Amino acid sequence: MTRSFSLFLIIVACFFQLNAQQKLSTKASISVVTCGPGTDLYTAFGHSAFRVFDPSLGIDKVYNYGTFDFNAPNFYLNFAKGNLTYFLATGNFNRFLRIYQYENRWVKTQVLNLSNEDVQAMYLFLEENAKPENRNYQYDFFYDNCSTKIEAVVTAVLKDKIQFSNKHITTQKTHRDLIYDYTKDFKWGKFGIDLALGAVIDDEASKNDYKFLPDYIFEAFEQATIQKEGVIEPLVQNEYLIIKEKPIANSTKLLTPFNVILLFSLLIVYKTYKNFQLKKRSKWLDFLLFLTTGIIGILVLLLWFATTHTATYQNFNFLWAFAPNIVIAFYLLKTNTPKWLHYYLILNILLLITMVICWLLKIQIFNLALLPLIVALALRYVYLMQVIKLKK
Template identity: 65%
Template sequence: MKLKHYFFLVLFLFSINFYSQINLSQKASISVVTCGPGSELYTAFGHSAFRVYDPVNKVDKIYNYGTFNFNAPNFYLNFAKGKLTYQLSTTRFGYFLQVYRYENRWVKTQELDLNHEEVQATFNFLENNAKPENRDYQYDFFYDNCSTKIEDVIKIILQDKVTFNNNHITSNKSHRDLIADYTKNQKWGKFGIDLALGSVIDKEASKDDYKFLPDYIFYAFENATIKNDSETKPLVKNTITILKAQKLNTFKPLTYLTTPFFTILFISLIIAFLTYKNFKTKKRSKWLDFIVFFITGIIGVAVLLLWFTTDHTATYKNLNFLWAFAPNLIVAFYLLKAQLPKWTLYYFLFLIILIFFMIVVWILKIQVFNSALLTLLIVLVVRYLFLIKTSKTLA
C-alpha cells in the first residue's frame, strides 16, 4: 500500500475515534430534520433524520436511518422477499443539504430543548448506533423506517421524561388513505401500491401509526413535552426552515391520457369492441382470450407470491386475486383451442362470481381497490359472459 493510502487510512480512523470520544460543548444541540417530498415515488413521502451541531468542536453531522447498501449480498433477492436491511449512516449536514437543494425539496429543523447531559447522551447513542456492528436494522415501511426511528431513539434516551401526544391528529384514516395523500401526483406509483398491498392496510390506523410519515413525526415533536425537575416544557425549542422548495410549473398538457385510469379505459374499450365484433360475427378471437387470461394470471401469481412467500407485512390478504386469478395463467393455453373444454363454462361463471364478490368487498371497504380497475372489471364480466354463451358453439 502506498504511503499516502496509509495516511488517509490513519486520518479516517482518527476521525472516527475523534467523534466517538468527543465531549460536546455547552453550545451543542440536537435537532430533528424533516425533508419535504420529492418528484420521484421513493421520495414522495419525505424524509426524517437527526442533526448534531456543535460550533465549538466543529461538529455538524446528519444521522440518517433511511439508507441501504446496494452491494450487500443477495440485495435484490432479499428486497423482493421483504428482508430489507437498512442502516444508520452519517454525513456532513452541508452535503446532506446539497442533495435536497438539487432535488428542490424543503428542509426544516426542530432544535430540541435538551440539557447538556441529554445532548451528550443522544450524541453517544447515535455514534454507537452508527458503528458497523450496530447500524443495520430490519426495515418495515409502516412500522420501522427513517421516520419512526426518530421518536424511538428519543424515547430510549429520555424515557419517561418525554411525552408524545397525538391530540393534533383529528382524522381517522387507513394506511392506504395516508399513502394516497402523498401519491396524488404519482398515479402509476399509487396504482402499483394498490395492486401490491393487501387489505391489512385498509384498517383504520392508530394515531401512532401515522408516524411512518415524516410530516407526522414533525408535528408529533411540535406537540411533545419534556419534563426536567418539576418543569414541563415543549420538547422543541426552535423550528427553522433551512430550505424552501421553489414552485415549478409542472403542468404538462394531456398527461392525464397516460394515467392508469385512461390507459385501462382505452384497453377496456378495445376488449369491448372486439367482444362486440366477435358476437356479431359469431367468431372468437382466441389470441385476445389468451392475452387477457395470461396477463391476469401473471398478475395473480405475483399477488400470491407477495402474500405467501415474502416477509412484507403490507402484502398480506391481498384480494386483488379475485380479479387477477392465478389459474388463468394455465387456462389461457386452453383458450387457444378452437373447441373449448366443457369445464371452462363453469370456470368462466366462477370468475364472474369472484368479481361480484370483489365489488362487495370494495363497497364494504374490506379492501379498497384502485378506481382505475373499474372499467376493466366491467369488460372482464362482459367477456366472460360472451365466453359462457359461445363456449359450446364457436370455433
C-alpha cells in the same frame, strides 16, 4: 521505520476513538431534520434525520436511518422477499443539504430543548448506533423506517422525561388513505401500490401509526413536552426553515392508469361486440387476457405468501387477477374448448362479484382504474360462456 508507522497508526486510531466519545461543548444541540417530498415515487413521503451541531468543536453531522446499499448481496431478491436491511449512515450536514437543494425539496429543523447532559447522551447513543456492528436494522415501511426511528431514538435516550400527546392527529384514516395523501401526483405508483398491498392497509390507522410519515413526526415533536428539573416544557426549542422549495407547475399526464386501462377495456368490449356479430372468437385476445391476469395473480399471491412484507397480506386483487388463468389461456388458443371451461368462467364471474362486494363493504379498496376492466372482463366472460354453451 515500520515501528514508527505502527505507532502513528495506533495514535490515529486512539484519536478517532476519543473523537467518537468526545465531550460536546455547552453550545451543542440536537435537531430533528424533516425533508419535504420529491418528484420521484421513493421520495414522495419525505424524509427524517437527526442533526448534531456543535459550533465550538466544528461538528455538524447528520444521522440518517433511511440508507440502504444497492450493491449488497442479493439486494433485489431480498427486497422482493421483504428482507430489507437499512442502516444508520452519518455525514456532513451541509453535503446532506446540497442534495435536497438540488432536488428542490424543503428542509426544516427542530432544535430540541435538551440539557447539556441530554445532548451528550443523544450524541453518544447515535455514535454507538452508527458503528458497523450496530447500524443495520430490518426496515418496515409502516412500522420501522427513517421516520419512526426518530421518536424511537429520543424515547430510548430520554425515557420518561418526554411525552408525546398525538393531539395533532384529528382524522381517522387508513394506511391506504395516508399513502394516497402523498401519491396523488404519482398515478402509476399509486396503481402499483394498490395492486401490491392488501386489505391489511385498509384498517384504520392508530395515532402512532401515522408516524411512519415524516410530516406527522414533525408535528408530533411540535406537540411533545419534556420534563426539565420538575418543569414541563415544550420539547422543541426552535424551528427553522433551512431550504424553501421553488414552486413547479404540474403537468397534465394523459397516460394515467385509468386512461390506459379504459382504452384497453373499450377494446375488449369492441372486440366482444364484433365477435358476437361475426360469430367468430378472437382467440389471441382471450389468450393475452387470461395470460396477463394469470401472471398478475401469481405475483399477488407470491407477495402475500412468499414474502415477509407485512402490507401485502390479504390482497384480494387475486379475485380479478385469478392465477389459474395462466393455464386456461392455452386452452383458449384452441378452436374446440373443453366443456368444463363453462363452469370455470362461472367461477370467474363469481370472483368478480365477490371483489365488487369487498370493494363496496370497504374490506379492501381497489384502484379506481380497475373499474372499467372489471366491467370488460365480466362482459367477455359472459360472451365466452355463451360460445362454449352453443358448442355443447
